[in-house]
Amino acid sequence: MMNLKNIAIIYLFGVLAFSCKQQNKAESSKEEGELIFARGEMINNENFTGTAWLNNLVQADSVNQIAAGSVTFEPGARTKWHLHPAGQIILALEGVGYYQEKGKGKVIIKKGEVVKCPADIPHWHGASADTAFIQIAITGREKGETVWLERVTDDEYNSIK
Ligand code: MN
Numbered sequence: 001m002m003n004l005k006n007i008a009i010i011y012l013f014g015v016l017a018f019s020c021k022q023q024n025k026a027e028s029s030k031e032e033g034e035l036i037f038a039r040g041e042m043i044n045n046e047n048f049t050g051t052a053w054l055n056n057l058v059q060a061d062s063v064n065q066i067a068a069g070s071v072t073f074e075p076g077a078r079t080k081w082h083l084h085p086a087g088q089i090i091l092a093l094e095g096v097g098y099y100q101e102k103g104k105g106k107v108i109i110k111k112g113e114v115v116k117c118p119a120d121i122p123h124w125h126g127a128s129a130d131t132a133f134i135q136i137a138i139t140g141r142e143k144g145e146t147v148w149l150e151r152v153t154d155d156e157y158n159s160i161k
Contacts, residue, residue, distance in 0.1 A: 037070040050077030060141035073133045078126025081149035086140025087119040097133030099125045124152045
């Protein structure tokens with residue numbers, strides 16, 4: 001026989017189960033349909049370590065001498081060291097990423113933050129070790145293509161400096 005106490009206990013379990021489900025959803029990575037820009041194609045070249053995706057949003061042309069692309073890095077994924085002859089701006093759309101210029105400490109980038117990479121300065125960027133990262137990279141093209149350098153080693157990637 002269901003008394004009021006039993007009903008209250010069943011109700012509480014229901015509320016707990018529902019709130020756990022909501023929390024799991026908030027912590028998991030976003031579904032494709034929730035993204036601002038589609039994640040694009042998986043990057044399949046030597047310039048990246050780990051799994052990353054690229055959606056080329058804007059190609060440079062005679063009117064706009066910049067390119068803009070959305071890059072999704074899965075946790076641990078990153079670029080090689082590289083430089084941009086006309087610099088780059090990184091807009092952090094989602095998650096937690098890393099950015100490092102040669103000779104400087106690694107910087108943590110979070111959703112909503114902006115990084116300006118100076119022209120000709122070697123650097124790398126990517127996801128943090130445990131959280132994916134989505135960036136829009138706006139890259140000046142009037143002075144030439146990105147110059148790709150050596151791989152970012154695990155020691156460099158994991159360094160807390
Ligand atoms: Mn860059």
